[in-house]
Every structure is written in C-alpha cells, then in structure tokens.
Amino acid sequence: MLRPHLDFFGQSLLMSDVNFFITSSMSLKTCITCLLAVLGITCFHASASETDTRDAYPCDGANYALYSAERPPLLPMPRSIAWKDRSSALATVTIQTPQQTADPAQMKHILAELNAYLKAHEIKTAPSGAYPIRFTLIPEWPKSMENREQPPALGDDSYRMSITPQGIDIQAVNTRGFYYGLQTLKQLILRRGGKTTVAHCSIEDWGAFPIRGAMNDIGRNYMPMDMLYGIIDKMAALKLNTYHFHCTENEGWRLESKLYPSLTEAKNMTRFPGKHYTQEEFRRFVEYCRVRNIMVIPEMDMPGHSASLRRAFGISAMNDPRMTRILTDLIKELCSLVPAETMPYIHIGTDEAHGKEEQVDNATLTAYFRTVEKCGRKPVRWHPGLAPKGYKGAVQQLWTERTLKRCWPAPGGEYIDSIETYLNHIDPFTVASTMYFRRICPFPQSKGLGMILCSWPDLPMNASEEHLTHNQFYSGIAFVSEPMWNPPFPRVEGDPMKDSHMQYHANLPAREDPMLAKFAAYENRVLAIRDRFFRNTPFHYVRQAQIPWKIIGPFPHEGNVDRIFPPENILRTGNIEPQYEHNGKTWAWHPQTYTGATVIFKQYCDFPTPFNGQKPGARAAQNSTYYAYTCIHSPKAQKVPFWIGAHTWATSDWRNGPVSVPGKWYHSNPRFWINGKEIPPPAWKKPGNNGAMIDENYHFRAPVSIDLKKGWNLIFIKSPNNPDTRRWMFTFVPVQWDPQHPGCNIREYPGLEYSIDPAASSPDEKQQHPATKTTNK
DSSP: OOOSSOEETTEEOOGGGHHHHOOTTOOGGGHHHHHHHHTTOOOOOSOGGGSOOOSSSOOOSTTGGGSOTTSOOOSSOOSEEEEEEEEEEOSEEEEEOOSOOSOHHHHHHHHHHHHHHHHHTTOEEOSSSSEEEEEEEOSSOOGGGTTSOOOTTSOOOOEEEEEETTEEEEEESSHHHHHHHHHHHHHHEEEETTEEEEEEEEEEEOOSOSEEEEEEETTTSOOOHHHHHHHHHHHHHTTOOEEEEEOEETTEEOBOOSSOGGGGOGGGOSSSTTOOBOHHHHHHHHHHHHTTTOEEEEEEEESSSOHHHHHHHTOOOTTSHHHHHHHHHHHHHHHHHSOTTTOOEEEEEOOOOOSGGGOOOHHHHHHHHHHHHHTTOEEEEEESSOOOTTOOOSEEEEOSOTTSGGGSOOTTOEEEEOTTOOGGGSOHHHHHHHHHHSOSSOOTTSEEEEEEEEEOOOSOOSSTTHHHHSSOHHHHHHHHHHHHHSOSSOOOOSOGGGOGGGGGSSSOOOTTSTHHHHHHHHHHHHHHHHHHHOTTSBOOOOOOTTOEEEEEEEEEOTTOTTOOOGGGGHHHHOOOOSEEEETTEEEEOOSSOEESSEEEEEOTTOOOOTTTTTOTTOOOOSSEEEEEEEEEEESSOEEEEEEEESOOOOTTOOOSSSSSOTTOSSTTOOEEEETTEEOOOOOOSSTTOOSSOSSOSGGGSOOEEEEEOSEEEEEEEEEEOOTTOSSEEEEEEEEEOOTTSTTBSOEEOTTOEEESOHHHHOGGGGGGSGGGGOOOO
16 A cells, blocks of 8 residues: 655655655656655556566566666666667567677677577567667777776777667677677666567766676585586676686695696595586686686685695695695696686685695795796785785785785785675675675775675585575675676775775665665666576575664673663563663664664674774674664565574684574574564574584575564564674565575565654554654654
C-alpha cells in the first residue's frame, strides 16, 4: 500500500533530496517507481505485456524498472555520454567489420560474443540490408579525446559509439576498443515484452587506470579452470583488465613444471592434493583472458610462502644455492610459456619471509629480479616486501594499510594499489562503501598504475566454490568497477592520511550527508546490473541506503558485557526516550541518523568512523556498549528472512576470540530484539571452529525467519565489545532467499519501509507501535 505521504526517515522530503532518488539516466515515467524502490517498496510500473519474457538477461525486475529503455543502467558509466531519449527496435541486424585487424583472434571472439548475445535477445543477423552494427578502425583520436590518460604499454582501450535510427557505430584504434564498446552495447540493449531495443546515445569512453584487476588465492585453495573462466567473463563485462594469478603457496605449487614435475605431486600439497594447472591449461587461460582484454600477472611467491616448494625438493632453507637455481629456472620456464607482449609482468612475491628458513641474502634476491628482467619482463613485488639493496626496478604492489608509513610506495616509483581492500576481511555491506568512496592510488608522490582487488581466504575450504560463496568477490568487482574505470571522485592530493573520503570506508554516509545521495544512485545501477548479469551467481548484497539507525552510547560496562543500561527500558515500556540519565550523566541519541545494513563501530584496519572520532588508526571506546534502533513497516503480518550478524569473521584467520560460542551471536554477547521479543542466535554447527568455515557468517548460512506484524515493527540492538573484539559491528537486513541456489540470487525483500520515527512517517498509524511515542526526529 502506498503511504499517505512520503516522509523519508521521519524527515520531510525536500526538493534538495530529489537527487537521492532520481538520476539523470531516469525518465520522468520511472521517478515514482524509483522513490518506492529506494524506500524498499516493490513496484512494477510495466504492464504484463511490457515484462521481459526471457530468462537470459532479465530486465523486468524492480531494480530495472527504475530505468527506461531509453536510458538503461550502465556499469561502469562511460566517461562521456549524451542520451537522445529514444530507442530503436532490434529484430534483424547486419554486422560490419574491418576487412583486416591487427588481432584477428580478438576480432573473431568479439563477433562470437556479439552473435551469442544477439541470439539470446532473439535478434537475427543478415548479411546486408538490416539495421547495421558497424565496427570501424580509425587512425587517431579526435581532439575531444586527446586530453585523457593513456594506459602505458598496455594498448589503447578507448572507443567511441554512436547509436541512432541509422545504426550503431563503434569506433576504435584497435580491437581492444571494439571489445569495450561491445560491453557497453550489451548493457544498452534491453528485451522487454518480446521486444528488443537499443538506446540512442553518443559515447566517448576510456579507462582511468592501466591496471584494473582482481585476484583469487588459488595457491592455498585450488579453483577449477571453469570457475576461473566464469570469473574472467564477469571481470571483462565490467571492463577490468588484469587478473593476478597467485598460484603458489605453502599449501601447494599449482602450476605444472616440466623441469621439476615433483612440484605438483599430491604428496607435496597440504590442501587439494595434486590439483594444479597444466602448462597447456595456463596457456589457454592466458589466451582466453587476452581476447577479453585481460592481462594475466602470474605470481610465484619467493622466498616466503614457500613450504610446498621446499617439501618438493627436501631443501630446508631458501638461501641454499640449489633453491636459487631452481627458482631462476622456474621463472625462465614460466616466461617461456607466454610472449612478453601478452604477459609483460612477473610477480615474485617477497612478502612475509618470516621464518629463518625463508631468509635470503642480497645476492639471492638480486638473482630473482634480474632473471625476470633478462626474460624481458617487469618484476612486481609486494610492499612491504624484500628487494635487493638500492634496487628500484620493480613495480610495488601495496598491501596492509596507509596508517603504516613503512607501507607507502617509494617516491617516484610505480605501484599497484591493494591496500585496505582485502575482500577476506571486509563485511559484504562494507564492500560497497569502501569500493565506491575509496580513492584509488592515494599516494600522489608515486606513480599509481591502478588497483588489484584481492581475495585471500587463507583458511582451508570444504570445496572450491567457497572462494565465491564465502567471499564478496562478485559484489566487490561490481562496486569497484566504476572507480577503476571512471572514478566518481578526484584523486587524492597531498597527505594520504588527510583524505576526507576515509570517513566512508567503513560506513555509509549519515542520512544528513549529501554523499549518501551519490552512493544511493550508484547502488541502484549496481543492483540493476546484478539482477541482469549476475543471475545464479554468489552476489552477497541488497540495497541498504534506505535503512536508518539511531544510536546511543558508548556506555562503559567495565568488562561486564551483560551490564544493563537505561535504553533497555524500551523492552519493558515500549517507549524510546529522547535521553537517559546514567551515573549522573545525560545520554542522548546521536544527532545524526546512521545508514546501512551493517554499522561498524570498530573496523579491522581502524578506519575513521563516527565512533573513533574519525581518526585513522584510532580505537573506538573499549569495554563499552552501544544501542541502536530502527523501525520496519510491513503491509501485512508475515514471516520475513533476515540476514543478522554481530560479527563478520575474516575468511583468512580465526583471530578475534572464541568462535561460535553456544547461546551467543558473538563472544561479546550482542543481542537483537523485534517488538520486545529477543531473537535467539543460531545453533552453531561447530562451536569453537578453527578449520574450514561452515556457518559463522550471516551471508553463507540460512537467513533468520522473523515474524513481522502488520504495521510498524521495532528493531532494537545491544552491541557491547570486549578486548578480543577486532570488529565491533552489527548487521540487520531483510532479504529474499533462493534455497535452490544457496548464496545466489539474493534480492531485496519487497514491500517494507523504514523509519526512525514512525509517528512522523505515517500519522494514521501512530498508535500501531508504542515506540512511536518518541520525540526523536
């Protein structure tokens, strides 16, 4: 039921708020639908005859209903686009290509991908006489595109596209540009109600960074090649262009060697024994990536992370001359598999050489790097990591965090940004805020080449699929795709520690912050692309920009996490008071309205948050308790699945205290209530787990089924911490769950509204929940 009037989060909807809901890519026809969708109300403004009748690439869901066929959602958004607010019906097309290109294999793949996509949309092809799709090589770019950043040594990925009633024209200086033009064209083509259309527009587009990448740790936990191919397909569609192939670890050496075949023998692996990639599989994989504009950077980690290597040869120390010879042989063998122009970088690790057996001298380090250079490649190493004294020839790939200045890149040196974004550490909802607001390559004193988004699930796995079901890989590459290609914010200038965007790395902006409107518009596009291009895919994310929270605290509990403070009176009286008295002090709800499915009090890297004074590296209050509440309106009494979590465990370690304590959501004993009734924690399948994950995080266990009554429902949360709390947080969000595809097809639950002041939101229902007596606005 449509509310009598719209009152978002208990505040009047002013004209200044309109951009929160409406973007330039939406027609007037869809504005009301957009408002309702952001409020959590499902509304299909299309008639039955307008809905998409195809299973492939659906465009009829609530999120796609926000967009007209004349302005469909694009991800990443092109650098320059002029919409014509028209579209052409596509029934039959004629594809025209250059007679010759410098890369016939890629051109062949482009045509195969295009034809498969057209077929899925029931578009026929004819040799001539139909609506044309023209690919045209041009010798140079026009003046309008001269002042862009050029990807060094990786080819030009720019393209121009014009779509008119006379046809589709894609222009580029090479087939790389054609391929990216095709990815944008696929998003511009919609099929609804048995009719396929393409939106009219003019586009000039290019990538911001020469390296836009992602990585899976396939050394510790093997991933079959078909899974890797699926990852590459998704990356390519989002215009990512680099895959970091991390194939060696303590647990296993995963790339075949003809010189040293014992490396991949099962007895030398401690996980997925014997599982590895043959040299022929690797060659095919690199070519599969190449024709999709993705460069492979293989990594053989040395001298650290090398236990599997040492086991294979029975050599105990990495400084042994025999091991140095073996490694230089392996580098040469790797380089012999793929030409330098296709695989210009070789990563040799050099991080975390902690044990005595992993220490090497300067001559050994020099041999590693010089061997890479002699093979005509550029070496890449982790930073912090080892390098020969005075050597500055490697690209530094940054890890850890910017609060540690020893982790900053060398002035003037080339670097790849991987700090602060390890997916194994980040909550599924924090992924969105971190990837969108974080400004890539924040060290202006050095040359940032771009970013590689890394997933390091160090823990053992029950199955390879857990790379994707337990980690936020697909939502991560989706949310970071636009900042990599067309950054929404200017680059960092000056001191990286004074980057104002760090305040949004852990939490979404508060409701009062205009940055929330920017995020909400981006979130809408990502969710539409999720629904269309990530079907049956683990994508752990639903809309969260509409969820408000009021928070009070921190109350010092002095080590007693069960200590009761005055806000818990709501469980007895049903009333939310504007302030409380405790120990001679007045405590009021924070003035700002926080936002999100997850709220982070303390982030694992201690990013700035409203709860640590917005100071990088500062700790939130110790031995303290926060309380939070929000209200959810349901149009009827119903059972609704919720993702509920009090802590998101890293998939890389079991730090943070005892795991899965029976009878508790988390060992610091956070608690959740709905309408005064406590929500019990899960019955953990393996209390005290220290092996492969099972049900520890909310996004890979079944949601909690909660009874919502008709009208307003009060959600009340108590969140204490203790000295072992590395992540202090809570998650509470309704979801649609697909039991046929566990972990996949997670969607927004329809028909629910949110408010921190239901009385103000809907006066006709003021008495439906006693919490509406609050004077909090």
